[in-house]
Amino acid sequence: MLYSTLTPARKRELLRERLAGKGLLRFPGAFNPLSARLVEEKGFEGVYVSGAVLSADLGLPDIGLTTLTEVAGRTAQVARMTDLPVLVDVDTGFGEPMNVARTVQTLEDAGVAGIHVEDQVNPKRCGHLDGKQVVDTATAVRRVRAAVDARRDPNLLVMARTDVRGVEGFDAAVDRARRLVDAGADAVFPEAMADLREFEAMCAAVDVPVLANMTEFGKSELFAAEQLESVGVRIVIHPVSLLRIAMGAAERALDALVAEGSLASQVPHMQTRARLYELVDYAGYDRFDSTIFTSTGHADRPAD
Ligand SMILES: C[C@](O)(C(=O)O)[C@H](CC(=O)O)C(=O)O
Ligand SMILES: [Mg+2]
Numbered sequence: 001m002l003y004s005t006l007t008p009a010r011k012r013e014l015l016r017e018r019l020a021g022k023g024l025l026r027f028p029g030a031f032n033p034l035s036a037r038l039v040e041e042k043g044f045e046g047v048y049v050s051g052a053v054l055s056a057d058l059g060l061p062d063i064g065l066t067t068l069t070e071v072a073g074r075t076a077q078v079a080r081m082t083d084l085p086v087l088v089d090v091d092t093g094f095g096e097p098m099n100v101a102r103t104v105q106t107l108e109d110a111g112v113a114g115i116h117v118e119d120q121v122n123p124k125r126c127g128h129l130d131g132k133q134v135v136d137t138a139t140a141v142r143r144v145r146a147a148v149d150a151r152r153d154p155n156l157l158v159m160a161r162t163d164v165r166g167v168e169g170f171d172a173a174v175d176r177a178r179r180l181v182d183a184g185a186d187a188v189f190p191e192a193m194a195d196l197r198e199f200e201a202m203c204a205a206v207d208v209p210v211l212a213n214m215t216e217f218g219k220s221e222l223f224a225a226e227q228l229e230s231v232g233v234r235i236v237i238h239p240v241s242l243l244r245i246a247m248g249a250a251e252r253a254l255d256a257l258v259a260e261g262s263l264a265s266q267v268p269h270m271q272t273r274a275r276l277y278e279l280v281d282y283a284g285y286d287r288f289d290s291t292i293f294t295s296t297g298h299a300d301r302p303a304d
Contacts, residue, residue: 001284003037006083008111012155015085015113018045019157019187019209024229026236027087029053031243036082037279046113047082049075050239051089052126052215057243063123068094068103076110085113087157087237092124093117097142101150104158114157116189116211117143119164119176127163127191128218134167137176141183148184159211160185166192166219174205181206187235192219196231199223203232211235216244 006014018025027046030036036047052062054074060066071090079086088107093100100117107115118124119140121133134140140162147158160180165173170193177188189211190202203210212233214222228236253266277283 001281001288003081003281004079004083004111008079008108008113009153009155011083011085011111012113012153012157015046015157016155019234024225024233024236026225027238029237029239029242030078030081031057031246033077033081034279035242035246036078036084036086040082040084041279044084046085046087046235047078048237048239049078049086049088049112050237050243051091052240053243054089056240062126064091065123066091068099068106072106072110075107075112079111086111087114087116087159087235088112089239090115090117092120092122093143093147097146100143100146104147104150104156105152108151108153108156112156114159114187115147116159116161116187117147118161118189118191119143119180126218127161127166127213128215128220130166132163132166134163134176137179140176141179144180144183144185157186158184159187159189161189161191163191165190165194165198170194170198170201174202177202177206181208187211189213194219195221196223196227199228199233200231209234211237214238215240 025045027048028039028044029048029050030039031053039047051066054071055062055066058066071088075086075088090103090107094103104115119134121135125132144158144160151158162173162176162180164176173190177190181188185208187209188206191213193199193202199212210233212228213220214236216222225236249269253263256266257263
């Protein structure tokens, strides 16, 4: 009931423990707080909060228009719904290194287990589009150092995302990733890798966990979990997938409503009322209510 049963500190500790072990951690993107519960119930290891989803949710393109307050607010709502560690996309950190520091502390307060900050210029764009620009290494390093220095919980995972692959090529991306690890990054998110071999080489080049972004309609093929695991990738995100699936379903249903005048044909595709209530733990609230009434000896309500 009311959810998360673990403190943010414990979730961070658990993520660190899992990363110290072996295997791939799968982080589907939650497109709303409730979907985070679904992700947890299905047995995934973490929840991703995507900047692209957050922007799209507000009807905005993913070009750095969202504010820290919006991102932190939504992320806190997601994090409180799950015992899984939440990894959040903070784009370029919302400004200069001082802003990055504030971003990190604000998101620590929002209950996340990790953040990733990227080395694009502002306005940023989706990492799988052409025409991106990146900042120089010194600026990228300052962002990561600011993030690392600002965290109050040493277990908060500071992940450095580099967009250099799509701008200057793979070797430059490896150089950039190494510099960001030297600056204190706990993990690396190499954006827009061309193939599995590049993931493998990146994993071999840095001795911190590497993330793979399996976003659809992007530059990377959609590799399966076993393929990524076999080349040493430690975290995979499916950032926008659930939003795409939900929006695809919503559009098809609206078309049916227009064509058929009713949604009767769509009911088999819907999450049932019972399943929704299960996800929000309706029964848990009922139990709480009756326990309180019983224990306070409320006369009007029978104990059950
Ligand atoms: C991972 C990402 O940063 C996101 O915001 O989810 C995006 C995803 C996308 O636009 O498909 C990205 O830049 O890759
Ligand atoms: Mg993003």
